[in-house]
Amino acid sequence: MLRTRLRHGMFENMWKTMKLRTKLILCFVLLISIPSITNAIIHYKTSSDIIVSNAEDSILEIVKKKTEISDLLLNTIESRTIDLISDPDLFRLFDREKPQTDMELLQMDRQASAILDKYFRNEQDFYTVQLVTSYYSFSGGGTTYTSTSPFVSVAPRGFVNSYIYDKIAVADGSLQWFPTYDLTRIFGQPELSGMDAKFRMVFSTGRLLNISPIIDGVSRSWPAEVERPVLLINFNEEYYRQNMVQTPTIQGSYFYVVSSEGQIVTHPDSSRLGMTDENGWYKQFKTVSGTSLVREGEEDVLIGYAASGITGWVTVYVVPYRQLLRNLPTVSYTDLFVTLVLIILSIAISYFISDRLTQPIKKMMAAIQQTGAGDFTTQIQDPSQLEFRILIKKYNQMNEKIAELIEENYKSTRREKEAEMLALNLQLNPHFLYNTLNIINWMALDREEAEISQMIVSLSTMLQYTVNNGQEDVLLEKDLNWLKSYTHIMEKRYAGIFEVEYQLGDLPSSAVVPKLFLQPIVENAIIHNMQTLEKDGRIIISGQRCGEELHFAVCDNGKGMTKEQINDLIIRDSGGIGIRNVKKRLNLMYGEQAKIQIQSEVGRGTVVTIMIPLISRLK
Known part of the structure; x- marks a missing residue:
């Protein structure tokens, strides 16, 4: 790790101290050599991909054709077994009790051979065709249905005890296929185990014969006590x-057939017949047919596969990957020669370009030094090169922008000072207004106008609260006092029409709330909900603490609102700056913790509830 860091630091220092011309030469060499080498690699990869893609299509087409051929042959066999089911002679042959003598068995065997001869006479390549029961294997001695190989008759008792019989019996008459197995082992015939493997290793198909022919126009079937032959x-x-x-044409390639459970049906290596496919490729066959690149031992192979629609077995075509690419040419010497020529040209061109590049760079460095000294009016003339023209144009724009920002900052500072002076003047103006209201108040008291005096005091309190308090969040107690002054004035304004009642519970005195957060709600109740009343109007302002929340409600018995009017009030704020303004302020201060609910019924009144978190001035 330390050696790597030292090497990295050495190269970094070399790059920093390297001349621009040397850097350009090195960059040009890399820019030419890297694409050339990359192009050769891509060309090789593309060519190999095309070859493999074409090979995949060909392999898949071949294996699908082979599977189609096998399905045609196997389907013919299945059709003949179906014809056998409706044979009346076969029905009569087994429509009897179990034979008791050897003579009876031999007679039945000859008749069974004659019946099978009708359906399988031309199938000389069948190894054996037999009708097997628990007591005898019929057609066991015939030669019509066998090849020139030795004949092996199935032992009835061994057959009945085998998994093959179990599967056929459970299938209830449907044709079953069994991948290659050793019949001497499966059917319990050890005396024949010394036979050549090519005669012992067979694959089979079988069907339980539930014969139901039509005899004399009547459908017949065996009684339950008659044993159904297989x-x-x-x-x-x-x-x-x-x-x-067929024999594959590509060297090293081969075909084999494997069942869906992985048991090998046919394989060039006869020692693997009946064994489980150790490659395990059959587990990857998720589709009926396809191709895949897999490993076989230490070698990559391309396989094409297709499943039989009759047996479900998969025919696999295995092709060594290296054989597909054996004729692919390597990178030619011409490519190497062209790369060397391009590198030499890049060195020569880099010398020429570096000289042209340094001139505008020197001019720009001089201008940057002037800008660093504080001269932001420096402008560089546009060079002939497009790239440097854009760079210098942006530099000139940057200087102009900096000069504009300096001017704007100066004006902003000046406006701030003017605003401070205006604020000081505004602080003087309310004193005059307070004094004037105080004089009017004393004049009202002299004339014994107590109500007018009280309204003036409320107005003065409200004015002082709104002007002097520039904070957005205030103590709840002060905000409620301001609200009481406001409602007092409005009660006098609409004398006899409504009354305001406060129902304030045990509210914490140190609680902080948004300034004037209840006033728009109360104003909306007075102006909009009480406008149709002439008397007996009532507005109840309540508040209480609920855990770590404060709940406030403004309830009136005014004209009420429909759902559409409520939505219009919240969305469009048709009532002025009221509820929507309050909602925005609460969301800014509390986020989603603040909630506003409106309940209203036409002719009965409206209740607006505000729920906000409890925040203390101490916190």
Whole structure:
């Protein structure tokens, strides 16, 4: 780690002390060599991708064709087994009790052979075709349905005890396919285990025969006590390979067939027949057909696969990846030669360009020094190069902008001083107004106009509160006192029309609230909700502490509002600066903790509730 840091610091110092011309030469060399090398790599990668893509399409097409051919052959077999189900001769042959003598069994065997001969006479490549029951394997000695290979008759008892019989019995008459297995082991015939593997290893199909032919116009079926025979057809693994899979043309490639459970049906390596596919590729086959790039041992291989619609088995075509790219040319010497020529040209061009670049840079450095000394009026003439023209233009604009900001800052400072002077003058004007109101108050008292005097005192209190207190948040006690002065004046203004009642609970004296937050609500109740009343109007202003919140309500018995009017009041603030203004102020101060609720009924009145967090002046 320390060595890496030292090396990095050394290169960083070398770059800092390197001349501009040297940097340009180095940059030009890198700019030419890196794209050239990158282009060669991309060309190689693109070519290989095209080859692999074409190979994928070809491999997939081949394996799908092979699967279609196999499905045609297997479908023919299934069709013949279906024809066998409706055979009346076969129905009569087994429509009886279990034979008691060997002679009866031999007679049945000959008849069964004749029946099977009708349907499978031309299938010389079948290994065996048998009708198997728990007591006998019919057609076991015939040669019509076998190849030239040795014939192996299925042991009835071993067959009935095998998983193959169990699966056929559960299938209730549907055709079942079984991947390659050792029949001497599965059917309990160890005396035949010494046979050549190509005769022991078979794949099979079977069907439980529930025969129901139409005889003399009547549909017949066996009684329950009659044992249903099983049609069992065995195939050599060679049959699958010869009829459905041709020899691959690409060196090192091969076909094999695997069941959905991973059991190998056919494979060039006969020792793997009936074994579980150790590659585990079958677990990745999520679609009916496709291609995939996988690993086989130490080598990458491209596989194409397609599933049979009859058996569900998957035909896999394996092609070594290296064989696909064996004819792909490497990067040619021409590319290397062109790269070297471009590097030499870049060195020569860099010398020429560096000289042209240094002239405007020197001019700009001189101008920057003047700007650093405080001369923001410095302007540089536009050079001929477009890039430097843009840079110098931005530099000139920057100087102009700095000069404008300095001028604007000067004017802003001057306006602030003027505002301070205006504020001092405004502080003098209210004193004159207070004195005038005080004189009017004494004149009212001299004339024994107590109500007028009280209104003047309330107005003076309100004026003093609004002018002298420039804070946005105030003590709740002071704000309520101001509100009481306001409601007192409004009660006198609308004498006899309504009364205001305060129901204030145990509110903390140190609580802080937004200035005049209740006044717009009360004003809205007076001006809009009481306008239709001539008397008996009532406004109740209540407040209480609820945990860590303060709840206030303004309730009136005025004309009320519809839902549309309430929405219009909140959204458009049709009532002036009232509720919407209060809502904005509360949201600015408390965020989502502040809530305003409006409940109203036409002809009965309105209740506006405000809920805000409890904030103390001490906090």
